[in-house]
Amino acid sequence: MRSSTITEAVSPDLAPFAVALGDPAGIGPEIVAKSWVMRAARSLPPFFAVGDAASLRAVWAGPIAIVNGPEEVVAAFDTALPCLQVGDAGAITPGVPSVEGAQVALQSLEVAVGLARSASAAGVITAPVGKAQLYGVGFTHPGQTEFVAERCGVSPHNAVMMLAGPSLRVVPITIHISLAQVPQALSIDLIRARATITARGLQKNFGIARPRLLVAGLNPHAGEDGALGREEIEMIRPAVESLKADGLDIEGPVAADGMFHFRARETYDAALCMYHDQALIPIKTLHFDDGVNMTLGLPIVRTSPDHGTAFGIAGTNSANPGAMMAAIRMAADAARARIAHGG
Helix, strand or coil: CCCCCCCCCCCCCCCCEEEECCCCCCCHHHHHHHHHHCCCCCCCCCEEEEECHHHHHCCCCCCEEEECCHHHHHHHHCCCEEEEECCCCCCCECCECCHHHHHHHHHHHHHHHHHHHCCCCCCEEECCCCHHHHHCCCCCCCCHHHHHHHHCCCCHHHCEEEEEECCEEEEECCCCCCHHHHHHHCCHHHHHHHHHHHHHHHHHHHCCCCCEEEEECCCHHHHCCCCCCCHHHHHHHHHHHHHHHCCCEEEEEECHHHCCCHHHHCCCCEEEECCHHHHHHHHHHHHCCCCEEEEECCCCCEEEECCCCCCCCCCCCCCCCHHHHHHHHHHHHHHHHHHHHCC
């Protein structure tokens, strides 16, 4: 897998990045605080937390600077973690989610996305939220990705989830549906749309002029010429051939069990997988502590760490900030790549 041609994250021409703190009772506040501590060592750009500062204080004794807007972040960033106060989560107990906390998480997400849309922030990084808690306060989207897409005026079908680490990028064609539903959900049009948005996203966010895509089969051995299933023959191969005719550098379908070893990963820039676990198992095996979820197809940069709220370890000072730092760094690289790409 080729890396981006944009490698320097710190840039004076970028606005600071908005980091929505996620659920106040989850590990979001801890990993954001730890990321600020590691800001120089990891060459992180200026960023600011969006949420209830009390959630940071509940897990961290470091310096916090309450700011009124992004314009105050850079001056404060060297000596304190800037925080744009949004809402009041009430009494915060790490590991114990609450209705008030979910309300603040939703407010934080709304504000952070709005700042990115107005270009007051160079992008948005979202810490994990508890979906069950969000649903309890009226959240109607399957996840943060769909919420961000709607706020940006983008159809959820045109917002593509890509999981990325230093040696692998994967895109699941279908996401949060049961395995039994996958064959019915797949179509030539869906595969074409996901592949096209992925290729454009790699150009725009990673500076890869001609992205190389590899497409997995659905069935074992990519269907074994129809002996183990006909989805490859009837949907996946026709989609790939039509994309080739459009000029994309794309191959497949190939057997998924041979796509993710080191030599194979050197031959493509992103792997398109037919269902959730086909994509998520390899990325989490290789990059459990530094995997990033990036949404392609948006007019703004949006990333998040590829893990959940981890309520079970919240407040124990044991959360690994690697994925959050990688998400901040990737957002900065993507913002710079977009500038080089022309916006």
